[in-house]
Amino acid sequence: MAGKDSREFREIYERLLVFYGPRGWWPVTREGGSRPEYCGGPVNHSQRLEVALGALLTQNTSWRGAGKALENLISRKLMNLQSLLEIPETELASLIRPxxxxNQKARKIKTFIKFLAERYGQSWQRFFSEPADRMRELLLELNGIGPETADSIVLYAAGQASFVIDNYTKRLFYRLGHSPLGIPYESLKRRFEKALPAESALYGEYHALIVTHCKERCTSRKPACTGCPLSDLCARRGVVSGKD
DNA sequence: GCCCAGGCTTAAA
DNA sequence: TTTAAGCATGGG
Structure with missing residues (x-):
């Protein structure tokens, strides 16, 4: 089974990479820049913090709004532990409105920031050097961080291999005929991690490509199957449907 | 107007 | 243990 997944998941990855090209995930704001851009992920700790907050802010929300919220924080010079620790939760909430x-997200950000400050103090950057499994475990204990957000932080903020599953991933691999409709998060995650070598660059690119493909082509309502780079691998090619 | 968007928590069945 | 409701803005 792992062998079959391994061949097929790699084939899907190669096809998407050729079709869309490298995605440059996760978007980060350059030093002196005003908004997040896709240029290859974080290279400093302020950017790692930005990625982690972005992961919280984009929960069940389009990236556009999350990006605008990040812009608001960055333009006010708040993308550092001390400022985020000091700002009142209500004020934070108003800044991340888009x-x-x-309200919920302001609380989640506060919870995460307090966790870093209380556990690591001045050397909060050490959090991103925790082993991937440990980091994930710590994150999952926090209110407001579930499996996808935890994996996004481990993979894109810390640069450690942990495969990210989201609803796009579930939908695409269901349509392709690789997984049942309501497959549990951890189950699909394990399949990817067994099928692929544990490389953060590979995991990061793969998830980014899945999101791109599902936003641009394999959409919820009317998937654009004509010209799809995966159509000859797909169990549901040409099937027009409401959901799924 | 309805549907969807890079989820998660809490409470009810 | 599975299912539903709530959270909320913004674009298509």
Missing amino acids: SGYF
Whole structure:
């Protein structure tokens, strides 16, 4: 089974990479820049923090709104532990309004920031050097961080191999005929991690390509199957349907 | 107006 | 243990 997944998951990856090209995930704001751009992920700790907050802010929300919320924080020089620790939760909520669920998300950000400060103090950057499994475990204990957000932080903020699953991944691999409709998160994650070598660059690119493909082509309502780079591998090619 | 968007928590069945 | 409701803005 792992052998079959291994061949097929790699083939899907190669096809998507050729078709769309490298995605440059996760978007980060350059030093002196005003908004997040796709240029290859974080290279400093302020950017790692930005990626982690972005992962919280984009929960069940389009990236557009999350990006705008990040811009607001960055333009006010708040993308550092001390400022985020000091800002009142209500003020934080008003700044991240465009990302939706702003009250809940403000609380989640506060929870995460307090965790870093209380556990690591001044050397909070050490958090990103925790082993991937340990980091994931710590994140999952925090209110507001579930499996996808935890994996996004481990993979894109810390640069460690942990495969990210999301609804796009579930939908695409269901349509391709590789997994049942309501497959549990951990189950699909394990399949990817067994099928592929544990390389953060590979995991990061793969997830980014899946998101691109599902946003641009394999959409919820009317998938654009004509010209799809995966159509000859797909169990549901040409099947027009409402959902799924 | 309805549907969807790079989820998660809490409470009810 | 599975299912539903709630969270909320913004674009198509």
